[in-house]
Amino acid sequence: MQVSVESTSALERKMNISVPAERIESEVTKRLQQTAKRAKVSGFRPGKVPMSIIRQRYEADARQEVLGDVIQATFYEAVVAEKVNPVGQPAIEPKVFEKDKDLEYIATFEVFPEFEVQGLEGVEVERQSAEVAEADVDNMLDILRKQNTAFAEVDRAAALEDQVTINFVGSIDGEAFAGGTADNVPLVLGSGRMIPGFEEALVGCKAGETKVINPTFPEDYQNLDLAGKTAEFTVIVNKVEAPELPELNEEFFAMFGNTEGGLDGFRAEVKKNMERELKQAVQGKVKSQVMDGLLAANEIEVPSALISNEVDRLRVQAVQQFGGNVKPEQLPAELFAEQAKRRVALGLIVAQMVKQFEIKADDERVRSTIEEMAAAYQEPEQVIDWYYKNEQQLEDVRAVVLEEQVVDTVLGKAKVTDVTVTYEEAVKPAAAPEVAEEAEEASAE
Structure with missing residues (x-):
């Protein structure tokens, strides 16, 4: 077998391969x-069919199978x-596929x-460092x-944080639009569930009242x-309910699986x-x-095949997370x-870190990680x-620990500044990636 390799870009390779005809024919x-x-051939017992007939009937298919296996x-x-x-499967370009000639093909891959x-x-x-x-x-x-929060019906005008149960019919320029009509919808005023101006307009309404509002x-x-249009909603208020916060008592604690220790025990578990x-x-x-x-x-070159595979995974995750009537490949x-x-x-960088710095998942750390996760049960x-x-x-846990050890390796060499912040600041999540917002919109359309 003869092989030659050509670099056509930083990551792409073209491999010319020639396989002797004798190997194919054998x-x-x-x-x-x-x-x-x-x-089974009519007129012959199984195993007694002349090879000339076997070749006549089956050689074409056999050759195709052999060529695939040999490649x-x-x-x-x-x-x-x-x-x-190589990354993934190569693209095969046949050059010579003829009988009694050396098989020649080009394999292109990253x-x-x-x-x-x-x-x-x-x-x-x-x-950051913080204390609870x-x-x-x-x-x-x-x-x-x-x-x-539980809600109890009241005989008064609705206020912010009250829950109202409403029917509504919406229209734009006198025409109804999809999703603009519903009955018996519970809505907490001030929750931000509806478009701006909708909930605020219902403050002061009483049960049995009908109100026409014009949010944008x-x-x-x-x-x-x-988008950007002003609608007209005719809203009927069926019921007004005031919020009632549960007491910090044994019944409340039991909702979270805490049945011993009273308030002090519950506070300790929450902390x-x-x-x-x-x-x-x-x-x-x-x-x-x-x-x-x-x-x-x-800054490294990244194989396009790996990017394509990752895009497919992200598409599936987006559909699973945001739902919508789309298939992953439609995004x-x-x-x-x-x-x-x-x-x-x-x-790729983390994998190279593991190799370059000979990092192995620490068994004790794996154990403590599992114990920490199990403590929530x-x-x-x-x-x-x-x-x-x-x-x-x-x-999977070993992989998580290995990645943590990679981070520790970097921290051992990096410029680290320690700052003390409040608990709220420390747990505040980072801004959601724009791609997530765009994927949610695409799934909803």
């Missing part, structure tokens, strides 16, 4: 001999011999980039109570047919969960900065291209056992 003969053992086998042999690392991770000393990270104060716990208890759809409204959330938020922000720094310091690829390129590049020991009996899940 494989075809073997395939026909196997066929002859089981072929697959010789491509693998060639990349091993030439020490290249290779993984070869590079050394550098610039760790130039990575800048602001590492008692005032933060008080605030969280208020949030939990509001999340479990935002300019960036996802339905472009309605523990907040501290867990705080730790994850701080680690997440540090990791994000580290990854940004690695990308900035290591524009360019919507996800930059995010996919970033994720692939980071994956009522039977933590069962959760821990489940992870250690499920190799795939255990491997």
Whole structure:
């Protein structure tokens, strides 16, 4: 077998492969001999059909099968011999596929980039630290109570934070529009569920009252047919209900699985969960900065095949997250291209970090990570056992730990500034990527 490799770009390779005709004919003969053992031909007993007839009937199909198998086998042999690392499957271009002639074909493919991770000393990270104060716990208890608000019917005008049950009919320029009509809709005034001006206009209304309101759809409204237009809604208020916050009592604590320790025990459990959330938020922000720094310091060529695969994954995730009546392949690829390129590049850089710095997942850290996740469940020991009996899940945790160790390796060389912030500032999430917003709009259309 003869092989030559041509670099057509930084990552693309063209491999010319020539396979001796003798190898092809030998494989075809073997395939026909196997066929002859089981072929059923009228007038002959199984296994007694003359080879001339076998060739006449089956050689074309056998040759096609052999060519496919030989191409697959010789491509693998060639990349091993030439020490290249292909990404995905090659594009095969036949040159000579004729009987009794050497098989010749061109395999075009991308290779993984070869590079050394550098610039760790130039990575800048602001590492936040915070504590969960008692005032933060008080605030969280208020949030939990509001999340479990009950509503009781009242005989008065509606106020902000009241819940009204309404029927409404909407129109624009006298014409009804899709989604503009509904009955018995519960709506908390001030929740922001409806377009600006809708909820505010219902403050002061009483049960049984009908009111005509004229809110305007935002300019960036996802339905472009309605964006920026002023609508007329005829609203009937069926019921007004006032919020009633639950008491901090045993019944309330039991809703969260806390049946012992009273208020002090519940506060302690809430604080523990907040501290867990705080730790994850701080680690997440540090990791994000580290990854940004690695990308900035290591601009690498990224195989287009990997980007394409990642785009497909992001499409599926978008449909799963935002729903909508679209299939993943209907979402524009360019919507996800930059995010996919970033994720692939980071994956390659992290993999190279693991190799370059000989990083291995620390078993004790894997154990503590599993224990920390299991602590959120009522039977933590069962959760821990489940992870250690499920190799795939255990491997996923190892991957997480390995990535954390990569971050630690960078932090050991980077410029790290420690700052103290409040709990609220520390857990405040980063701004959502624009691609997520665009994907949500595309799914909703």
